[in-house]
Amino acid sequence: MKGPKLTVIVVPVARCNLSCAYCYITAPSGGSMDDTILHTVFTKVFHYNGADAISEFIWHGFEPLLAGKRFYENVVKIQNQEFSQFPVVNRLQTNGTLLTSELAEFSTTNKFRLGVSLDGPQFIHDEYRRYPSGKGSFIDAMHGIDLIRRIGGSVAAIGVLTPLGAEHITDIYDFFKREKLDFDLLPVTLVRKDDKQSKALRLTPKQYATAAIELFDLWFSDSQPPQIRSCDSWTLAALGTTIGQECTYSGNCFARNITVDPCGNVWPCERFNGVDRFKLGNILTDSLTETIIPQGGGVASGEAEGD
Numbered sequence: 001m002k003g004p005k006l007t008v009i010v011v012p013v014a015r016c017n018l019s020c021a022y023c024y025i026t027a028p029s030g031g032s033m034d035d036t037i038l039h040t041v042f043t044k045v046f047h048y049n050g051a052d053a054i055s056e057f058i059w060h061g062f063e064p065l066l067a068g069k070r071f072y073e074n075v076v077k078i079q080n081q082e083f084s085q086f087p088v089v090n091r092l093q094t095n096g097t098l099l100t101s102e103l104a105e106f107s108t109t110n111k112f113r114l115g116v117s118l119d120g121p122q123f124i125h126d127e128y129r130r131y132p133s134g135k136g137s138f139i140d141a142m143h144g145i146d147l148i149r150r151i152g153g154s155v156a157a158i159g160v161l162t163p164l165g166a167e168h169i170t171d172i173y174d175f176f177k178r179e180k181l182d183f184d185l186l187p188v189t190l191v192r193k194d195d196k197q198s199k200a201l202r203l204t205p206k207q208y209a210t211a212a213i214e215l216f217d218l219w220f221s222d223s224q225p226p227q228i229r230s231c232d233s234w235t236l237a238a239l240g241t242t243i244g245q246e247c248t249y250s251g252n253c254f255a256r257n258i259t260v261d262p263c264g265n266v267w268p269c270e271r272f273n274g275v276d277r278f279k280l281g282n283i284l285t286d287s288l289t290e291t292i293i294p295q296g297g298g299v300a301s302g303e304a305e306g307d
């Protein structure tokens with residue numbers, strides 16, 4: 001069985017219950033993805049990837065659990081009833097605060113691979129990942145993780161790395177190891193030059209390199225380390241292969257990844273959702289092979305706004 005030709009991030013809903021200080025999302029808030037768009041995404045992507053490759057759908061962007069359990073029941077129903085000949089993997093990246101016992105049960109039973117956004121110990125996480133009221137989200141995110149684990153489900157974490165986190169790499173590593181959570185750390189993304197908030201919280205290349213080396217050294221010298229996707233990718237790169245697990249290290253991520261927003265608009269990456277100059281088309285009206293994927297190649301050869 002081959003890996004996916006095209007991995008799709010599906011943004012089911014354009015809303016979030018948190019207001020993280022470094023959030024890069026620029027798209028206006030809005031409703032949920034309807035059935036027509038969902039069917040079109042599945043039809044085009046499953047047929048593009050074919051029955052001998054795994055199609056991977058990542059439910060991510062804003063807070064995907066705001067779409068509600070019925071939305072995901074419908075996802076599973078359509079995949080099982082109409083596309084059962086196509087192998088599929090569903091991943092869901094959530095801030096974890098809306099997980100309930102019911103959702104934990106559903107996602108575990110239906111083999112959704114869950115990722116929870118967690119930046120490290122509470123004093124780091126709550127500094128930036130807050131509700132609009134200002135209250136930190138750490139306790140609720142950890143409760144969500146606990147619900148998944150109580151029923152035997154598996155969950156990993158993805159954290160955003162800020163200058164504060166970069167000063168506390170050992171604390172972050174020890175925290176995830178103590179919690180027995182595999183994790184990854186991604187630096188703050190600057191999508192637009194005028195995004196002052198993200199700009200203030202991003203790392204300089206030197207800060208990121210120093211933090212990455214510290215993280216790698218902790219991981220490499222640990223006899224029982226947690227899995228850290230970036231460390232796996234860096235190791236593969238050092239061994240001479242460009243095929244890492246992450247899109248960032250895959251060589252040409254534009255040829256292998258697209259993001260579809262709730263209105264069917266297609267973007268090369270979830271980070272560029274809502275930035276008009278990166279729009280590749282619309283899944284309802286444009287062909288994947290003739291328009292959307294070739295347009296992605298054009299974006300790859302252009303420049304992002306971040307300097």
Ligand code: SF4
Pocket residue numbers: 016017018019020022023024025061062063095117
């Ligand atoms: S949880 Fe994600 S989408 Fe929501 S505010 Fe935080 S970074 Fe933005």
